[in-house]
Amino acid sequence: MVNQTTRVAIIGGGMGGLTAAIALTRIAGVQVTVFEQARKLGDVGAGVAVAPNGQRVLDKLGVLEQVKRAGATPDGHGVYLDSLGNLVAEAAWEDSAKQYQSVGMYRPDLVNVLADEVPADTIRLGHRLTSIQPLDTGVRVEFENGVHDEFDAVVGADGVHSVVRNSLMQLPEPVYSGFIAFRGVIDASILPDDWPMISQVWMGEGKHFMCYPLQQRKLFNYVGFVPSDRPLKESWSAPGDVSELAAEFAGENWDPRLRHFIQLIDKTFWWGLYDHEPLTNWSLGRVTLLGDAAHTMLPHAGQGVNQAIEDSITLAFFLKEAEGAEGIAEAFKRYTAIRMQRTAILQNSSRRSGSQFDEQNEFADIKKRNADLRAGRDFRRSVLFDFDAVKAAEKALKRFRRI
Numbered sequence: 001m002v003n004q005t006t007r008v009a010i011i012g013g014g015m016g017g018l019t020a021a022i023a024l025t026r027i028a029g030v031q032v033t034v035f036e037q038a039r040k041l042g043d044v045g046a047g048v049a050v051a052p053n054g055q056r057v058l059d060k061l062g063v064l065e066q067v068k069r070a071g072a073t074p075d076g077h078g079v080y081l082d083s084l085g086n087l088v089a090e091a092a093w094e095d096s097a098k099q100y101q102s103v104g105m106y107r108p109d110l111v112n113v114l115a116d117e118v119p120a121d122t123i124r125l126g127h128r129l130t131s132i133q134p135l136d137t138g139v140r141v142e143f144e145n146g147v148h149d150e151f152d153a154v155v156g157a158d159g160v161h162s163v164v165r166n167s168l169m170q171l172p173e174p175v176y177s178g179f180i181a182f183r184g185v186i187d188a189s190i191l192p193d194d195w196p197m198i199s200q201v202w203m204g205e206g207k208h209f210m211c212y213p214l215q216q217r218k219l220f221n222y223v224g225f226v227p228s229d230r231p232l233k234e235s236w237s238a239p240g241d242v243s244e245l246a247a248e249f250a251g252e253n254w255d256p257r258l259r260h261f262i263q264l265i266d267k268t269f270w271w272g273l274y275d276h277e278p279l280t281n282w283s284l285g286r287v288t289l290l291g292d293a294a295h296t297m298l299p300h301a302g303q304g305v306n307q308a309i310e311d312s313i314t315l316a317f318f319l320k321e322a323e324g325a326e327g328i329a330e331a332f333k334r335y336t337a338i339r340m341q342r343t344a345i346l347q348n349s350s351r352r353s354g355s356q357f358d359e360q361n362e363f364a365d366i367k368k369r370n371a372d373l374r375a376g377r378d379f380r381r382s383v384l385f386d387f388d389a390v391k392a393a394e395k396a397l398k399r400f401r402r403i
């Protein structure tokens, strides 16, 4: 069995890598080291919604209360609006049991809360992975700063443009979707007093805008999704142009409330949005992937982080049972097989949601789009939010034990 002397390197100290560090330590009982290229954790960012399925895992890991304290729970369900602000549909925001409600998190807050839960001295900042090499005895990793080391196993949680994936596995890379996101936060105190403390999405032809509260409602997150032929690589820190964002949602076709919100924005960042067809494998021997490195998805289902969180606990349950070097490789293979089915559903559903919001493809028929959005609420609740990654891992493990 793996134990405290089993050394696992996690490449990437984002939300996925840090959750994996907690899960692998607390559930699998192995010794982890997290290598992050940035010199400071959680320095930059915008908002993400931690959904009920992600929260269920964080609860199991004993970190949910800390996460919720740093986030913002909205007043109720979110709304999908047309470009003029008329209600189209209500958005799902809690699981069927009403136990978990989506929480808006500022990325730096989430990263810091998770980092506080990782055993002291396990995070190495300023370590950019440049090379990874499987050996008979383990896996060798090398960093730009000259540091190198050998581990029993490596987890690549290094995001969309993963070096672990690209240098080791012959897998297709994510492709630019033709859309960018203008993203950032504003101080909630400058919003009109009656501004709803919920998630709102305005949908117009070819673009959409969303906002929701963060950080105990002190901040408001916003994202404007617009088409662009400039495939910017995601970085969490590329400055965007506020006037360009405002121009995208200007004019009488957009709700005056939304235009007022955009006028309050003084700083924005932008992201190129990348999409990935589901991969057929993401483990090689004692190296595996997790989060965006394994299954980049468009952000329209709000599930990228939540899937990385689900990956983390599944990986921990499988690794816990591994016997020796071959056992680790087998555990990674099984983890991949289980998670691939789930994440492929989310990759496809995220793409579909984007088309709905932007009135594209079959959803150019607005009546159909609106009916679909209303019906989609139950899908989101049952398929996305009610999913229990722990139960799914335990069930899969039982099945594998019988083989």
Ligand SMILES: Cc1cc2nc3c(=O)[nH]c(=O)nc-3n(C[C@H](O)[C@H](O)[C@H](O)COP(=O)(O)OP(=O)(O)OC[C@H]3O[C@@H](n4cnc5c(N)ncnc54)[C@H](O)[C@@H]3O)c2cc1C
Binding pocket: 011, 012, 013, 014, 015, 016, 017, 035, 036, 037, 038, 047, 048, 049, 050, 127, 128, 129, 130, 157, 158, 159, 160, 162, 163, 181, 183, 223, 271, 290, 291, 292, 293, 299, 302, 303, 304, 305, 306, 307, 308
């Ligand atoms: C506009 C937008 C809105 C979104 N909203 C949501 C949402 O509401 N809910 C949700 O669940 N998801 C959302 N997402 C998706 C979410 O942000 C990602 O899925 C999530 O960040 C993936 O986490 P990760 O840890 O896999 O990767 P990342 O967060 O990208 O972290 C990767 C880490 O690896 C580090 N790294 C990279 N290369 C190296 C290297 N060579 N060596 C060392 N370190 C390295 C990076 O510095 C980074 O810290 C959104 C995404 C976008 C673009």
